Amino acid sequence: MNAVESKTKFVSTDRRVREDRRFVVGRGRYVADIDLPGMLHVALVAAQHPAARIVSIDASRALALPGVHKVLTGAELVEAVNPLMNGLETPQVRRFPLAVGQVRYAGEWVAAVVADTRALAEDAAERVKVEYEKLGFVIDAEEAYTPQSTPVHPEHGSNVLLDKTFVWGEVERHFAEADQQLSFRVVWGRNSTVPIETFGVVASWDPWQEVLDVWASIQMPKYSDQIARSLRLPGNSIRVHQDVDVGGSYGVKRGIKHSVLVGHLARALGRPVRLIEDRLENMRAGDAHGPERIFDVDVAFNADGIVRSMKMRALDNVGAYAGRAPFQLGKPIGAIVGPYKIESVQYQAISVTTNKTVQEAVRGFGQAPTNYAIETAIDRVAETLGLDRIEIRRRNFIRHDEFPYLIPSGSTYDSGDYHTVVDKVLAHAGYDDLVAERDRLRAEGMLAGIGIAACLEPSGGNSSFEPLLNDKNTTSTWMDSCRIMVDALGTVTATVHTTSSGQGHETLVATVVGEVLQIDPDLIRIVRPDTLSSLPSNSPVGSRMAIMLGGAAFKAAEKVKAKMVAIAAHAMGVPIETANYVDGTVRTADGREMAWEAIVNMAHRQFHALPEGMDPGLASDHIMQVPTGVQLPKDDKVQMYPCHSFEFHLILVAIDPLLGKPEIRRYVIGHDCGTVINPHIVRGMTLGGIAHGLGAALLEEFAYDAEGQLLTQSFMDYLLPSSHEVPDVEIVHHCTPSPLTVLGQKGSGESGYLGSPAAISGAINDAVRPLGIHFTRLPMRISAISDAIAEAGPTMTQEEI
Amino acid sequence: MSVELKVNGRAVTVDVEPRTTLLDCVRDELGLKGTHAGCEHGVCGACTVLLDGQPTRSCLMFAVQADGYEITTIEGVAPQAGELDVIQDAFCEAHGLQCGFCTSGMILAARSLLEREASPTVEDIREAISGNICRCTGYGQIIEAIQLAAERMRGQNAPASPSLSRTEAVR
Ligand code: FES
Ligand code: FES
Numbered sequence: 001m002n003a004v005e006s007k008t009k010f011v012s013t014d015r016r017v018r019e020d021r022r023f024v025v026g027r028g029r030y031v032a033d034i035d036l037p038g039m040l041h042v043a044l045v046a047a048q049h050p051a052a053r054i055v056s057i058d059a060s061r062a063l064a065l066p067g068v069h070k071v072l073t074g075a076e077l078v079e080a081v082n083p084l085m086n087g088l089e090t091p092q093v094r095r096f097p098l099a100v101g102q103v104r105y106a107g108e109w110v111a112a113v114v115a116d117t118r119a120l121a122e123d124a125a126e127r128v129k130v131e132y133e134k135l136g137f138v139i140d141a142e143e144a145y146t147p148q149s150t151p152v153h154p155e156h157g158s159n160v161l162l163d164k165t166f167v168w169g170e171v172e173r174h175f176a177e178a179d180q181q182l183s184f185r186v187v188w189g190r191n192s193t194v195p196i197e198t199f200g201v202v203a204s205w206d207p208w209q210e211v212l213d214v215w216a217s218i219q220m221p222k223y224s225d226q227i228a229r230s231l232r233l234p235g236n237s238i239r240v241h242q243d244v245d246v247g248g249s250y251g252v253k254r255g256i257k258h259s260v261l262v263g264h265l266a267r268a269l270g271r272p273v274r275l276i277e278d279r280l281e282n283m284r285a286g287d288a289h290g291p292e293r294i295f296d297v298d299v300a301f302n303a304d305g306i307v308r309s310m311k312m313r314a315l316d317n318v319g320a321y322a323g324r325a326p327f328q329l330g331k332p333i334g335a336i337v338g339p340y341k342i343e344s345v346q347y348q349a350i351s352v353t354t355n356k357t358v359q360e361a362v363r364g365f366g367q368a369p370t371n372y373a374i375e376t377a378i379d380r381v382a383e384t385l386g387l388d389r390i391e392i393r394r395r396n397f398i399r400h401d402e403f404p405y406l407i408p409s410g411s412t413y414d415s416g417d418y419h420t421v422v423d424k425v426l427a428h429a430g431y432d433d434l435v436a437e438r439d440r441l442r443a444e445g446m447l448a449g450i451g452i453a454a455c456l457e458p459s460g461g462n463s464s465f466e467p468l469l470n471d472k473n474t475t476s477t478w479m480d481s482c483r484i485m486v487d488a489l490g491t492v493t494a495t496v497h498t499t500s501s502g503q504g505h506e507t508l509v510a511t512v513v514g515e516v517l518q519i520d521p522d523l524i525r526i527v528r529p530d531t532l533s534s535l536p537s538n539s540p541v542g543s544r545m546a547i548m549l550g551g552a553a554f555k556a557a558e559k560v561k562a563k564m565v566a567i568a569a570h571a572m573g574v575p576i577e578t579a580n581y582v583d584g585t586v587r588t589a590d591g592r593e594m595a596w597e598a599i600v601n602m603a604h605r606q607f608h609a610l611p612e613g614m615d616p617g618l619a620s621d622h623i624m625q626v627p628t629g630v631q632l633p634k635d636d637k638v639q640m641y642p643c644h645s646f647e648f649h650l651i652l653v654a655i656d657p658l659l660g661k662p663e664i665r666r667y668v669i670g671h672d673c674g675t676v677i678n679p680h681i682v683r684g685m686t687l688g689g690i691a692h693g694l695g696a697a698l699l700e701e702f703a704y705d706a707e708g709q710l711l712t713q714s715f716m717d718y719l720l721p722s723s724h725e726v727p728d729v730e731i732v733h734h735c736t737p738s739p740l741t742v743l744g745q746k747g748s749g750e751s752g753y754l755g756s757p758a759a760i761s762g763a764i765n766d767a768v769r770p771l772g773i774h775f776t777r778l779p780m781r782i783s784a785i786s787d788a789i790a791e792a793g794p795t796m797t798q799e800e801i
Numbered sequence: 802m803s804v805e806l807k808v809n810g811r812a813v814t815v816d817v818e819p820r821t822t823l824l825d826c827v828r829d830e831l832g833l834k835g836t837h838a839g840c841e842h843g844v845c846g847a848c849t850v851l852l853d854g855q856p857t858r859s860c861l862m863f864a865v866q867a868d869g870y871e872i873t874t875i876e877g878v879a880p881q882a883g884e885l886d887v888i889q890d891a892f893c894e895a896h897g898l899q900c901g902f903c904t905s906g907m908i909l910a911a912r913s914l915l916e917r918e919a920s921p922t923v924e925d926i927r928e929a930i931s932g933n934i935c936r937c938t939g940y941g942q943i944i945e946a947i948q949l950a951a952e953r954m955r956g957q958n959a960p961a962s963p964s965l966s967r968t969e970a971v972r
Contacts, residue, residue, distance in 0.1 A: 016893055023901025024889040024908060026835020026875030033834040119820070196839040196847050196936050197902045247837070247902030248936050279840045502899030502937050680896035684938050688899065691939030715844035715934075723927040723940045752939075 010515045011677050011743055017507045018522070019500075028245040031200040031217045036272040039202070040069055042262065043121035044281060045111040045128045047103035050355035050708025051137035051152070054101060054130060057111055062124035067116040069269060071128060072261075074098035074110065081264055082230045084256055087324045088162055088470050092155040093353065095321040097261035102135070104152050104320035105355050106709050107284035109257075114265055114273060137355040137708050141294060141317035144352040152320055152353040161318065162326045162351040162469060166333070166636050168408035169344025174309035178300035182384055186376050187777040188369035188757075190292035190317070191700040193362055193692065194720060195501070197247025199255040199286055200276035203266040211532075212263050214240045219249035219501050220256065221463075221478070221538040224531045230260045231267070238263075242528040246501035250692065250753075251361040251541065252288040253501065254324075283713050289702050290362035291328050292317040295373040301381050305392040310337070311346040312373060316366075318351050318359040325359035326351035328366030330465025331542075334411045334640025335367065335456040338374045339418050340396040345408050349469070355708050363692065364457075364750045365542060368757060371455040372778065375758035379452075379765065389452050389762070390426070394419060397454070404739075410637025411458075412628070413644045414746075416672065417736045418454065421648050425670035428732045429650050434666060438652055438766075441665075447655040447771075447789070448665075451763025453755035454648045457673070458641035459747020460547035462629030463538075468638050476632055479623050480548035481535030482556045484513060486618040488604040490597050492517065493525045494553060497537035503749060504681040505545055509553045511677055512743070516557035518583045519596075535623055543747025546677055547643055547738075552624040554742040559620035567602055568594040570611040627740040643738045643746035645673035647686075649759035655767050660786025662698060662764055664727040671751060672734040675744035682748045683731060689752025691726040696753075697760035699725070701779050768792070804865050808833070809877030817864050824848045826864035827874055835875035835905045839934070846933030849906030850874050856910045856932070875905035878912065888912055888950040897946030899937035906933045911947045919955055921947070 022028055059071035074096055083094045094100070099108050111128055115121035136150035143149050144159040151159055175181065201216040212233065214224070224238040231238075246253055258275050266273040277286050298311040314332075318325040329349035336345050362368075382392040398405045400417040407413065434450060441448035462478040483495040494513050496505050506526040514521030538544070561581055568586030569579035572594060580587045584596040602609050603618040610616065628642040648670040655662050669686065676682045699719040703711045712718040737744025757778055764780055765773075771792040775784070803816050808831060815830040824841070827833045827850065839847030841860045848860040851873035878886050885893065888911050898904040907930055914921055914929035921929070926947045927940075935943060 017896050019901070020893040020896060020898055021885070023898055023904045024885065024892045025879050026833075026905045028835075028901040028904075030834075030837070030902065032828075032838065119818075194936065195900070195902070196845055196934060197837065197900070198839075246900060248900040250936070276838075279842065502901065504899070680942070684896055684899055684942055687939035687941040688935075688937045689939070692936070714842055715840045716842070720845075720934050720936065721939075722934060723931045723944070726940050728923075729939065729941060 008515055009518065010511050010521050012675060012679065014679055015511065015521070017504045017678065017680050018510060019504055019506050029243065030197060030245050030247050031202060031215050032276050034202050034215050036202065036204055039272040039274055040114050040116065040269065041118040041121050042265065042273060042275040043113050043118060043125040044109045044285070045113065045125045045130065046285060047099060047106060047108040047110050049103060049132055049134055050106045051135040052103050052132035053135060054099060054103065054110065055133050056131045058129040059111065061127040062113055065120065065124050067120050068113065068124045070114040070265065072098065072112045072265065074100035077264060081260055082232060084230055084260065085226055086322045087327050087466065088322060089472055090156060090161055090322050093153045093161065093322045095323065097257040105357055107357060108320065109285055112261055112265065114269065139354055139356060139704055139708050141292070141315050141352050141354060144354045145315060145350060152355055159352045159354065160350070161322050161353060162329065162349060164469065165346065165348040166409065167346045168637065171309050171311065171344045171346045174344050175300040178308045179302045180384065181298060181300050182380055183298045184376065184380055185776060186295050186373055188291060188293040188372060189778050190289055190702040191696050191779070192288055192290040192702070193250035193252050194718065195248030195250065195253065198277035198279060198282040199253055199258060200274065201255055201259045201262050202272060202274040203262045204272035205267040205270065207270070210237050212238050212266065214238065214259060214263065215244050216240065216255065216259055217244065217246045217253055218255065218499055219246055219253040219539055219541065221541060226256050227259055227263055231263050236532060238531065240531040242497065242499045242530060244499055246499050249501035250363040251365065254360050257287060279715065280713055283718060284710055285357060287358035288360045289319060289357045291359060291366055291369050293369045297373055297377050299377045299381060303385065305381060305385055305387045305395050307340060307342050307381060307396050309344045310342055310377065313348040313350070315350045315352065317354050317356065319356040320353060321358045323358060324361060327465050327469060328361065330469045331365040331640065332367050332370035333409045333465065333468065334458045335644065336409050337407050338371065339398060339416070339454050339456055339646060341398050343408065356704060357702065357710065361541065363689070363753050367458065367750070368693065368696070368754050371453070371754050372758045372761060375453045375455065375762065379762050390422065393452070393454050394422065411640045414642060414738045414740050415736045416644060416646050417734065418646055421646060421670040421672050421734045424732050424734055425648050425650050425668055428730065429666065429668045434652055441654050447657050447767040449653050449763040449766030451651045451653060451759040451761070451766065452649065453759035453762060455755040455758065457543055457645040457647065457747060457750050457754050459543035459643045459645055460626060461542045461544065461641035462626035464629065464633065464638045464640050468633045474632060476629055478538045478626055478629065480537050480552050481621065481623045482509060482549060482552035483535060483621045484556045484560050484619060486560060486600055488600065490600040491523065492519065493527060496526060496528050496549065497534040498539045500540060503540050503545060504678060505540065505549060507678055507681065508545060508550055512550050512553040513557045516554055517561060535621060540749065542641065543749040545749070546745045546747055547741050548624055548626065550677060550745060551742050552622045555624060556620045556622035559622065560618060563618060564599045566611055566614065568599050571602060571609060642740050643674065645746040645748060645751060647671050647751055647755050649755045651759050651763050653760065653763035653767055655785065657789050660789055661782045662785065667727045667729045668732060669729060669752065670732040670734060672736050673748040673751060674735060674738045674741070674746035676735070677743065677745055685748050686731060686752040687729055689750060690729055690756045691721050693753045693756030694726060694760060695721045696778060697757040698779050698781065802865065804868055806867055806872060808872045809874060815864065819863065819865055821864050822860055823862045823864045823867050824859035827859060833874045833876050837902055837905060839902070846906045846910070847903050849909050849933060851909050851913060854913055854916060856913045873909065875908060878908060887953050888915065891950035891953060892946040895942050895946035895949055897938065897943040903933055903935040907935065907943055911950065914947070915951055915954060919951065921951055
């Protein structure tokens with residue numbers, strides 16, 4: 001417990017999460033629950049080929065069905081809308097909601113069918129006849145990177161969207177000086193967050209008000225701006241309703257193409273229109289796949305295990321269109337050395353297009369794959385030197401007394417105590433016993449291994465990777481806001497200006513406002529105004545809401561409190577400095593007091609009694625700037641995120657050599673995200689993140705065949721972890737407050753996920769090390785593990801059994 | 802065609818196409834939106850309802866096939882408006898959810914388990930919810946919620962109390 005925590009009344013206490021109440025009775029309000037009178041439904045016609053010219057589209061048989069209102073093609077749509085936004089300056093990589101002239105991946109939407117019901121729209125979609133002329137295609141990232149590969153966008157001239165090499169520090173000198181070097185390649189397979197709720201959107205156009213109302217399962221910064229730009233409407237013609245519950249997102253719910261399509265249709269048809277993806281549409285063409293990345297890493301290190309320098313080449317396959325995905329190579333720059341004191345880094349970030357489904361933001365925004373590469377590097381150095389994997393991490397960790405710590409790529413880490421977290425985890429787990437247990441399993445003929453991962457969760461950022469990777473981009477803020485209103489009866493209402501997808505933002509705001517005003521958080525109402533009535537928000541991305549929304553709520557509440565103190569001090573005739581706010585009452589030094597109700601009443605009704613120059617009423621706004629976000633990049637360096645949470649995973653895995661199925665026998669994680677505002681929420685994020693990382697490590701992959709067809713298109717082949725696969729997880733909590741935030745909090749929305757794939761990979765590699773095997777690719781599916789074991793050591797395994 | 806269904810203790814008649822799934826019928830014809838569509842191919846369990854107390858995937862059966870069963874949806878669980886039942890309350894207490902999308906199915910699966918097994922082991926609980934995918938929680942707090950509900954149901958009448966200790970830091 002730190003000083004901040006021990007003083008708090010509600011923050012860090014075991015209070016219930018207020019949102020839960022509506023969900024446990026089935027009264028969440030998801031987008032698919034919205035039924036508007038006269039609403040029409042959309043189904044999509046999907047491309048059969050990874051690349052083909054659209055020769056013709058014949059919709060006559062679809063339109064002949066009664067109840068079918070429209071078959072929209074890309075050729076018609078392109079006349080009415082602007083291309084969707086790209087993050088990089090790649091104007092020739094044009095993306096529209098429907099394929100225009102050419103399809104660029106199998107499953108891409110070629111036409112949208114609108115009908116009275118979804119079932120009818122699906123029937124009609126089957127009757128749309130599309131004639132194609134097949135074109136050359138490319139699936140593999142390495143191939144796409146070569147100049148002779150077939151460009152997915154011929155107008156762009158190549159498949160390369162980004163190829164930038166950063167050198168931070170004296171890389172060559174450190175490599176020359178170091179005792180040893182090693183090189184390896186690891187591959188992060190294509191997976192995603194795949195929420196149980198697919199993406200959906202409903203739009204309705206009012207031609208008399210010229211307003212497009214939108215309800216969507218969305219988690220996206222600047223969503224309404226993007227719709228407005230694309231539909232060529234003024235920004236204040238788009239009203240996004242933010243009181244829609246989102247059934248999971250973890251980054252990917254950014255259905256901008258769906259929204260522009262539906263918005264256009266609602267306007268064109270003069271009826272409300274809805275599109276709810278079915279699972280196939282979601283997996284094949286929801287444009288929500290995650291990073292797919294090849295890492296080539298060289299590390300230079302000394303005989304004592306100190307890592308001097310690292311060269312990393314990251315080649316990412318973003319699929320058929322650019323969007324925001326290439327930026328996922330940028331965020332990891334803010335923690336490119338992980339928790340280690342690596343003095344210099346060379347980083348080559350390459351983003352290529354291929355004829356695969358489009359990539360979208362995934363939990364961690366590229367950090368989890370990068371952590372997997374960094375942690376593999378540390379394990380390999382330990383293996384090469386014959387050093388203990390924990391000891392080598394300790395030797396390289398930034399020490400508690402070295403914070404704030406500037407890393408070579410320009411970010412200063414705010415705070416941390418990595419050695420202590422590791423000590424606590426080892427003590428909790430009984431590390432020696434864990435090693436003994438591994439060795440006992442091995443003696444029994446099992447393959448067993450211990451996995452370790454130490455990594456950071458950068459949180460609360462201002463999107464500095466945008467200007468870093470695109471010098472035309474001048475973003476240096478990524479604000480969030482809160483408004484607090486105290487009504488004339490004295491009850492408090494506060495606002496959240498975004499949708500949420502399970503992060504508990506209502507609980508966050510109520511807890512923080514309650515803390516500052518010293519009133520029961522349960523008595524505070526939280527509302528979500530639509531975007532036309534909202535203050536700016538950048539949505540819950542980048543583990544930012546505890547810091548940014550929590551910070552905004554804190555500051556707005558402080559303003560309310562300050563006004564109440566000023567009113568009461570004036571009324572009681574004492575200087576403000578001598579008035580004391582206690583539990584909603586203002587007290588004077590000589591023992592008089594003015595109660596909450598009286599102050600509120602004065603603010604709302606008695607202007608004559610207010611201090612001179614004070615506005616009436618009792619409300620406040622706060623628009624919060626990112627704590628460290630003030631500068632644009634300079635010399636290829638930038639302060640990326642302000643806060644840095646830390647996690648340390650320690651796990652034991654056993655594999656029956658005949659089955660090849662890894663079984664996690666023990667999972668302990670040490671977690672330090674500064675001051676925890678709600679322990680239930682942080683714990684849930686961490687446990688859920690670990691489960692998600694387990695899927696990425698062992699099960700989940702969007703696999704393609706050589707013909708460019710997606711093979712894993714349903715939950716039968718794309719396997720999500722169930723309660724059988726996810727182990728019991730023990731969390732060891734530690735708190736190193738951030739000096740940069742109002743309560744010492746840091747982010748935790750991506751916790752667990754950032755390190756669990758690395759830890760699981762480390763454990764499996766430890767288990768198969770005696771067989772001379774290295775797994776270098778995620779996911780490590782059972783079949784791959786059992787094949788490798790069978791190939792490596794049939795005699796050995798048989799002997800031992 | 803016209804089908805008579807018994808849903809949450811009430812008899813209702815709906816007019817649906819033969820191909821309408823029970824899921825679509827419950828949501829669109831009966832307006833019970835607490836039952837969710839996650840995959841519509843029988844894997845995720847978001848669409849779980851109880852048929853004569855048995856957890857059933859409403860996306861995999863036609864409404865017409867449900868004739869003659871007692872159907873329970875999440876809307877039929879709370880004893881009355883504003884009052885949670887023991888399992889629902891335990892899910893709130895243990896924060897056995899995040900986005901809430903899998904929650905209706907989880908609670909119904911839990912209810913079915915606890916009706917036949919008053920003292921389930923962790924393995925029993927894992928088995929009972931293994932057909933319900935939760936992408937948010939990693940299941941830990943769901944399992945705790947069900948354990949807590951079981952404990953409370955065994956000691957019925959004991960008032961729901963926040964003092965039932967669950968240590969946060971280490972467990
Ligand atoms: S929606 Fe029925 S099992 Fe997924
Ligand atoms: S609570 Fe979100 S899927 Fe379970």
